[in-house]
Amino acid sequence: MPIIEVNELVKNFRTFRRRSGLWGSFKDLVNRKYEIVRAVDHISFSIEPGEVVGYIGANGAGKSTTIKMLTGILVPTSGGIRVQGLVPYKQRYQHVKQIGVVFGQRTQLWWDIAVIEALRLLQKIYEIPKADFEARLKKFEEVLGIADLLNIPVRKLSLGQRMRCDLAASLLHNPPVLFLDEPTIGLDIAVKSSIRDFIKEINREYNTTVILTTHDLSDIEHLCRRVIMIDHGRLIYDGDLKSLKDRAVGRRRLLVDFILPIERPGLEKVLAEYPVEMESSNPFHWEFIFDRKKVAAPEIIGQLLSKLEVRDLELENPKIEDVVREIYTQGRQVKP
Amino acid sequence: MNRLAKYWAFMRMGYLTYLAYRFQVLMSFVSYLLIIALNYFLWKAVFAKHQVIAGFTMEQMMTYVVIGWSARTFFANRIDRMIGDAVRDGSIAMDLLKPTNFQLYHYFRAFGRAVFMFLFMTLPIIIVASMIFPVSLPSGKLGPYLFPLSVILSFFLHAGISYLTGLVAFFTRNNEGVLRFKQLLVEVFSGVMIPITFFPDWVQKVLFWLPFKYIAYAPLRIYLGMEPLSKVHQGVLLQIMWIVIIYLTGQIVWHYAIKRLEIQGG
Amino acid sequence: MQLIGVLFIVSLFVKVPSLKGWHKEEIFFIFGFSQVSLGLFFTFFSNLLELSERYIIEGNFDRILLRPLNSFFQVVTERIYWEESSTILVGLSMMSYALSRMHLHLNAGDYLVTFGLVLAACTIYLAIFTILVSLTFWFNDRGSVVSVMLMLEGFSRYPVTIFNRVVRVILTFIIPYAFTAFFPSMYVLGKNKYSIYVWMTPAVALIFLSLALLVWRQGARAYESTGS
Structure with a gap:
């Protein structure tokens, strides 16, 4: 049975068109003009437990919007999503307890407090038993090499350090599904490869399902056998990475x-x-x-x-x- | 129990966050002392020719100013700004990924800040200011007991108002205008700036139907022992009523806000 | 949020007729004067307050140093904050309300002198904030000293006579806020015993501005040598 099912998913954004000039801004106040932009256009796919799927597309193709709907942050305009049997935006609470998410450009930690404090806070938020927490923390310290970073406030970490801590944070509650949105953006080769290895290991050990968006095809090559490609909000390819490259490139x-x-x-x-x-x-x-x-x-x-x-x-x-x-x-x- | 632990943890985080800004807190401390000093001189000049103005004596007014501004450090919060910023820069996504009640998350995080402020601002300001300026102890039978409770209620009342202001960002993207308007309303009508008995009668009548005066004016009257017992109880009950009304409004508005959220990127 | 201060003084005079011998109209005039000069400073020069955040922390000061122009001039003029001009309008309306209530008739010369005094007052704000902001060249602070000084600005809106001697001396000679509204207002309000202070206003402005430019130059030099 698929762990993620997406059916005819659509997301429209309303963008507000500003008119120019003083009179224009006055008209904007009285009567706003909106334009509908369709970011995601009837996308369907399903993912089995344990798969590592690359979700790719050019800038602005609708990747992040899809991820945000899958994670329950955005409400779809129409269409259905089920992740582990839950509808993300309707059952946000239960849903987010069972997924891990990393957004490459953001942190889920708190800027001004030390990493370890943030992780302890997440322990409370996700109601993780103390023994499990300690065990996983110990493992992440070793595998991700974050032991020395734990007492540093998040704002003082480099991007690569922060990303490793963010990965640890997203997996503390051992979620069956992991969403990674541009996890290697801006990182150097060494950090990239250690992050890829870590993802591979997590997938192997816990059979974690991973959905990964990226700009970097080499991420996909290292991690994914299956690729879903979208463009202008539409699904244009779903299948094997190798045959995609053979046909397309x-x-x-x-x-x-x-x-x-x-x-x-x-x-x-x-x-x-x-x-x-x-x-x-x-x-x-x-x-x-x-x-x-x-x-x-x-x-x-x-x-x-x-x-x-x-x-x-x-x-x-x-x-x-x-x-x-x-x-x-x-x-x-x-x-x- | 686990639930409680969660909100306790938010408080702890709010508290820890401010430890990182000790210098700013020190500067803020100096600013508060300056405001209190300015008010001291002003009210001294005002009372030069009068015994009682708008129901206050000079002594009461001095106490009102010192306790009022000190209490402000405790019940102030940045919830509206934090929500607005998070919506604008998209980091709201990270908040939504956490399995918590968004409203209580903000309330308790801000309460952690308030605890920090109480220890490092409110108390020191009261101590230093009462050495420089004439301040009297809480009076009346209930003042000493009910005042702390009432100020804690002020915190949650103000937190609710800020939270609602913050939610506006979900609908308009930029809540700066509303935020400033709310700040103006709270500064002017909570009673910190000036006791509301100084306003024209019609303004006071309008304020009776609004929550603002229960943020500062009502607790300060309790401190000064200016209200009879029955009115003290009534005031505290009204505070609680407003907290509940605003909390529930927040829950309802959230329901619509979350559907309106649009986050850019990808 | 300057409006809060205005609302305070307006509410105060609902129940209070005068402040230590100063009438409502006189207080309003002084208050308005301070809002006009402060508003001018905010509108045209408040980019200065961004020095620590936008220029030093975000690194834009390097770009400034690359141009063959005075760095102070560049930072101050890089952006105009028109939205702050509301403060000027509020101040002007308070002043004209006070003037009309006091039935003071000013001739063209009086207006010209007042305008000159407003410019001098604005220059004093510029000088004070330049000195403070320059400290960020040496110290890694995010402008919280500036917030204290903005708070202290509240003292400039009232007659210095309501303060005790220590405060008066500070406001006159050390942080010359008394020259940003109270003393120059005395020209229009015609209090002759302050006339010497009225004429000192431009001098104070020039002295403090020179001092400020000196501090800025040293600061910019310190920045260049450490580059931090």
Whole structure:
């Protein structure tokens, strides 16, 4: 039985349009003009216990709005949500007791008090038995390396430190479902990878269901087998990560720095046999865009290295924005 | 029991938060002493030619000023501002993720602050001010006992008014205007600024039907022993009545507010 | 929230005819004068009060230092707070109410002098707050000293004669709040025994402003050398 069920979910926002000028602001007072913006547009999916699902989409696609409805913060305009059999916004109390949430840009701790005080407060709020609390705290101290941070006020923590404490806080009550909204935003590689490892471990050990939104495809690659992708509030993909990438990310970008300057005709000669587009901001730096179904990256790299002197090169990871664009230009809804 | 532990924990947090701002508290302490000093000189000038004004003698007025402003440090709260800020910057989401009664969460968090303020502001101000300015002890039979109770009730009354003001942010996004208006009403009509007997009669009649004067004016009358026994009881009962009315209103408004919440992002 | 002070004085005079020999109208005039000069300061110069938060903590002061202009001038003029001009309006109405009730007829010269005195008074506010705000260049404080000084501003709205000697001396010579309303008001109210203080007002303004600029310069220098 699915642990999360979402059925034809819709969320409209009313935005208030300000008119300009003094007369306009007066008119605003008397008669406000609203515009309806549909942030989430008939989305349906279901998630089984123990799954780790990446919920992705470009900026403003409606990811956070969905998460906020799933966590009971926002009330849907229409459609149904059930998480562990509860309707989040109707049974907010019971619901939030059984989920853990981390918003990358916010903290659930309290700014001015020490981390340990905040965690103890959460113990009281979630009515966690003392023995359980101590045991989990001890585990998190080890795995997340937060033992030294406990006596520091939250406002004095760095982003990475705070995020590790926030993760610990969200899991103190051992929730069956964990929502992570951009948990790695702004973090350096080391912290990112320790957070990914931690999420993996929690999922393995407690069979925790994890829903993760992110900008960073590498988060998804490390953690999720399944991906749900939305754009302009609509679901455009739900299925395997690998097949999404295979289908969608045809175009790749190779960035190359040359030791000697080179102009377009020269490069065109070198790469004459390969279907490649090129762009450049200066003759030392060129970017090659190619379709990986037509040509493989190693072929182009090999040709360049054998003919020219290359200082550095980088094969760009596909960005979520690229994936969305690709799926869009293909003009079809991809179903697994 | 667990429920109680929860709200006890909120108080503790409110208390701890202010420990982080000791310097600001010290400065605030100085500010309060300055206000009291200014009021002292003003009332001294006012009473230079009169024995009794608006039912107050010079001695009563001095006590009223010192106790009134000290009590204000205790019953003041920032609930309206905190809710407004949280709605505006979206951190309200984090509050909603906690399995608690939002209203009681704010009441008790603010009460923790009030306990802090009582220890580090109210008491020190009363002690220092009574060494400099003439202050009399609570008078009448009931003053000493009922005054503390009445001020604690003032806290919850004011907390309720601030909470309702804070909820406005759910509907209008920016509650700054309402917040300032509420602040004006409380400052002027609670009686801290000036006893309400100084207002024209029609204003006093209107105030009878509003909760504001039960925040400061009523408790201070009890302190000064200016009310007969029956009126003291009546005052305390009216305080309790207003607290209940405002609490229930808060619960009802919350029901609508939560549906109106729009949080930006994503 | 300046309105609270106004409501206080209005309510007070419902039951009280005079304050230690000062009539309601005179008190209103002094009070109004203080609101006008304070309102001018708030409207045009209160960006100064953002120094600790917006400029030093958020790091915008570095941007200021990059421009080839006086840093004080830049911070003070970077933003105008038109919403604060309501205080000026409240003050002006109190002054004109008082004038009309006292049947004082001022000629053009009197208005000009009063206007000059208002500017001087506003300059004194600017100087006092500049000195205080400059302290944040050295001390890591979030402007709470400023809040104390705003509270103390209440003392400038009343005749200094209602205070005891210590307070009078402080308000006249140390924190010259008496020159922001009471002394300059004496020109219009025609109390000749204060006329020397009336004419001292511009001098006090200039002296304190020079002092303030000096403190600011030292502070900005201290900031540049530590960069904190």
